[in-house]
Amino acid sequence: MNQASIHWADIYADKIIREKGEKDLYTCASGVTPSGTVHIGNFREVISVDLVVRALREKGKQVRFLYSWDEYDVFRKVPANMPNQEKLTEYLRRPITLVPDPYGKEKSYARHNEKQLEELLHLVGIDPEYIYQAARYRTSAYAAGIKRALERKDTIRTLLDEHRSSPLPEDWMPVSVFCTSCLRDTTEVTSWNGDWSISYKCSSCNNAETLDLRKTEAAKLPWRIDWPMRWALEKVDFEPAGKDHHSEGGSFDTSRKIVAQIYEAEAPVTFQYDFISIKGRGGKISSSSGEVISLGDVLEVYQPEVVRYLFAGTRPNTEFAISFDLDVLKIYEDYDKCERVYFGQEDVGEKKRIKEKRIYELSQVHRVPERMPFQIPVRHLCNLLQIHSGNITAVLDFLQVPEDQRERLSVRAECAWNWLQTYAPEDFRFTPRSEKSDPLKVNDTERKALNQLYQVVLEMNDPDEKDLAERLYGIITDCEMEPGDFFSLVYRVLIGKEKGPRLAGFILTLGRERVGGLLKKY
Template sequence: MLMETLNTGHWADVNAEKILREKGDKPLYTCASGITPSGTVHIGNFREIISTELVVRALRDRGKKVRFIYSWDDYDVFRKVPKNMPNPELLTQYLRQPITLVPDTLGRAENYARGNEKDLEALLPLVGVEPEFLYQAERYSQGYYAEGIRHALVHKEEIRKTLDAYRTEPLEADWWPVSVFCEKCHRDNTAIEGWDGDWGLSYSCPDCGNRETLDLRKASGAKLPWRIDWPMRWVKEGVDFEPAGKDHHSEGGSFDTARLTVEVFGGQAPVTFQYDFISIKGRGGKISSSSGEVIGLDDVLEVYTPELTRFLFAGTRPNAEFAISFDLDVLKLYEDYDKCERIYYGVQDANEKEKAKQSRIYELSQRSRPEAEMPYQVTIRHLSTLLQTYDGDIDRTLAALEGVKPAQLKRLRERAECAWRWVTQFAPEDFKFQLKAEGSPANALSVSESAAVRGLLKVIETELEHIDEKALNDRVYAVAAEAGLDTKEFFKVMYQALVGKDQGPRLASFLKIIGKPKLLAVLKNYQG
């Protein structure tokens, strides 16, 4: 299957081909992604990671060796106290220091950056994403980039010219292509005083009065600003591919300047594409790290299984904006995924082009390889009805599904857990119900209503377990007609009796799910 589907025109394959074309035949390809862990890593940031991972996958499917690196830009400065963090007064004292020196007031890790890093590092393997993490604070402070910093100082004027070409105001005359965290107070408000043309860089700190000359090769607080740091690292790591968001890809943005500055370091820009924003639908709030309400990968995994989560991204072109829904669209997205799955396994027909396309999306949606046998399919709608009928009991729900094979249980359980969280936390009100307790008091009914309910009780007692859903549905209509009751009215009466609402799941199917013993117990007081 795999080899046949490599020229499907899927965007991950198109980019893999582009990398091979532009970078030539190499023993190893490096694909990069990264972020500053200055806040919770939200689902919009995840788009970059998964976009990279899908291209990594496409390269590996072509038999290529790939290094997938994820840079934690944790030597960045702590600019602003995030709104969702406890003890903001304490955090304020750490402004202008590297984020790795800021305490984690959420108590997750030894420092704030590490806390944000750990959160994401724990989640990524759940969706089959396993990059090699690089920690920039560690690398910078160990002198790993000393050569790169020195190189930037040597080529200061060329870099200035490149940056100025995109600026409305030219850089100041005393501008330096490097910044320094003070060795004493750790803040970056320092001023560079001079450079000895080799490894010695002098600076002064207005905050604590510290003045010194540091050796770039040793532990030091020197760091390149983002627009120079990025291309320096492309060359240092040999990056062949790195996507970036709209902000970096805007006209004169950091990708434009890095593409030119990288030549100073003797390299070339990686193959790239711009990925678009993600919005959130059906749960309110926006995804921005600066607001308290941040939707992370963990929130998405509450409602979408790992495969569904990957499907959302694999099935959408990266440059298209889309919304991750928590409302009724969830039902449709699961149905789309199931259709894609049926096409992959040849259970549903599709023309050749569509089959190739859907099959590739399906492969890329899997954490590793597709299962040998097609997973068990059941809609979220049906699962929600079962789960609500059984008070969220997942074991009972799975036991009620016919023909499930042991190998299919794990995925099915994940889907049921998502369905239960969705229906209890996000489903519209008219979707939710709770079956009444056994022996609940009967509602006051008219003579014809009462006759219809008794008629249906008789059907439940004698026939329910022997007839199918369609036949049962016919009986519902028949008892209503016999009692001289409008069918619509009868449905209302039954839903009121069962769940205390005017509507509920499709009645015949619902009666079958509840089953004879439970129905007779709940409706006991309508007898006689």
């Protein structure tokens, strides 16, 4: 880590130390409700915390990185992208941890969503300590915190009412209950005995009973109280939040007051991160609509380092778009440039160098490579992959990639191939014609041109793109063809399309064998 770094992650690390003082252990927290596929907007929070955690650790601090799964939240709505919609609908109003996995694999709906993300986070080098809130609540781990809220319910109500449009009722209780009979949250807490005991009545099944907070698994604090209670319990020093929480009167604001006045602790250092939009794939991110873009979707197209780069290189409090269109190529080029700057292979200004280096470090899944990795521009990679019909091993062989670099590059190649298949514009795609396919019908002039080209290709032994380009124009002149006609003729013969990559370079990349094989029939 460079001491002069002004990367936002380092700035927040410093701020945490400054505001919380020197501590033996700093706790950084993040979390989300797995009420559906965890989308890339939620990922922004985890990676933001991860970057700050790394910054703190690099300053020699011990850090606990918590990731809370708020799986004791209510299942409110069936997301459009889930299978078995009707079946899931039956479980609305239950805690999501008690909704069955619609895929029938995991122990619950919540677990399915959690597992999907946990596996992917590991791939991008994020390994927090997961906390499963359902387990906490259901073992009454928060009984004391709930009792505390009940004892101070009038103060809490006053605090919450400050920003509410309609005040909470006189008999409001700062606790909710999942009916032990029908498991729904359609209950009303009717009384509290001033100690550990609360009574409730369920409006769905008419069940009514009295619970002991120390033994029940049914009681839960509402979000705005749950959050500060956990801050105090877990001694959270840092936790960012999305803009939906960060407005004045939003949940961070009220939690800040509640943690101070009720739980006698200080709110964590925080910042607001903005939302993420998607370019080239349309639709707004939302876990309840069908258009969910998950970390998995992003990893289909961006290798893990580049995913990290995307977030490490962007200030968290501004909105940015993740692109699936042609920008993908540029992002990769930017990353490669950042890498060259890090390894001193490209000159930039001092200020910029410091910044790029830090971004590069934070973009690594694990450690920074010892030597400058083998680079291959994605554009070129796309062409090679198409020439080799997506055979990654063949491409890596062709490039003579060193053994220790193959794994990393094959990840990139897979991403490039996925991008080509799913997102690349039609113009960008091609499939070389098979040598076994029937020759095209051509007229005499065209035949002459193709024959000449065949000769040129056979004779070329020291491939030089510029030289070959000149010879191509030589053929055009000799055959008195229009350049456009000549080029589209050759593209038709090679890839069955009217247009294609710049011809000279493309012929060289395809190779003499391949091109010769296709030309010799004419």
